[in-house]
Amino acid sequence: MGSISDYITKKDEEAIVDAIKKGEKQTSGEIRLHIEMKCPVDDPYQRALSVFEMLEMHKTELANGILIYLALDDHKVVVCGDKGINDIVGESYWKDTIKLMVKHFKDDDYRQGLIEGVNEISQKLKKYFPYEKGDTNELSNEISKG
Numbered sequence: 457m458g459s460i461s462d463y464i465t466k467k468d469e470e471a472i473v474d475a476i477k478k479g480e481k482q483t484s485g486e487i488r489l490h491i492e493m494k495c496p497v498d499d500p501y502q503r504a505l506s507v508f509e510m511l512e513m514h515k516t517e518l519a520n521g522i523l524i525y526l527a528l529d530d531h532k533v534v535v536c537g538d539k540g541i542n543d544i545v546g547e548s549y550w551k552d553t554i555k556l557m558v559k560h561f562k563d564d565d566y567r568q569g570l571i572e573g574v575n576e577i578s579q580k581l582k583k584y585f586p587y588e589k590g591d592t593n594e595l596s597n598e599i600s601k602g
Contacts, residue, residue, distance in 0.1 A: 460491055460601055463528050468567035469599055475571045476597045479578030485541070485585045486521040486595040487577055488513060489570065492602030495527035503527070504534040507602070514538055516594045520585045522577050524557075524570065533557055535577065544584050553577055 464472075476487050490507045497503050504525035508514065513521035519540030526533050535550035553576045560569030 458493070458529075460493065460528065463564075463566050464491065464570075464599075465567075471567060472570045472574065472599065473597050475574040479574050479581075480587075480593060480597070482578050482587055483581035483585050484518060484520060484588055484591045485578075485581035486513065486516050486593070487524070487574055487581075487597075488521065488595055488600065489524045489526070489574075490600045490602065491526045491528065493527070493529045495530045495532050496602075500525065500527060500530070500532035500534050501536065504536045507600070508536060508538070511595070511600060513595060516540075518585060520581065521595060522581065524573055524577070526566075526570075528566075531561070533561070535573070541581070541584070545580075549580070550577075553580070 472489065479487055488511055495503050504523055507525055508523045513523055516538065519538040521538045522541065523536050533554055535553055553573055556576055557569040557573040
């Protein structure tokens with residue numbers, strides 16, 4: 457088992473965080489990324505929900521946080537949204553975004569996969585949660601790691 461830096465370099469991280477910052481300028485939604493080597497439970501969606509809570513993403517004013525969860529060694533990726541988003545679009549709304557990311561992950565291009573995933577999420581969020589003047593960044597843009 458390697459480490460996260462074997463998959464995603466510091467420069468990659470900077471580019472991904474930059475994509476999150478740019479994406480959040482198009483929407484009032486909040487995007488976070490959590491990466492770990494292995495999913496510690498059988499169901500990666502349940503793990504993503506646990507991480508969502510751990511990162512206090514449920515505390516946004518409009519309940520419009522989105523988490524990209526990635527378990528590198530287990531080849532698991534989940535996109536999950538808070539209640540405000542899921543009430544509008546449902547959980548299956550993110551399947552195409554996951555397919556887009558996985559296409560790049562299969563080529564070991566995690567940087568591009570995550571950047572395109574963030575861009576796609578931003579575009580989708582913009583439709584239902586457009587950026588509003590005075591919108592504040594409620595959550596850190598930094599990548600969390602497990």
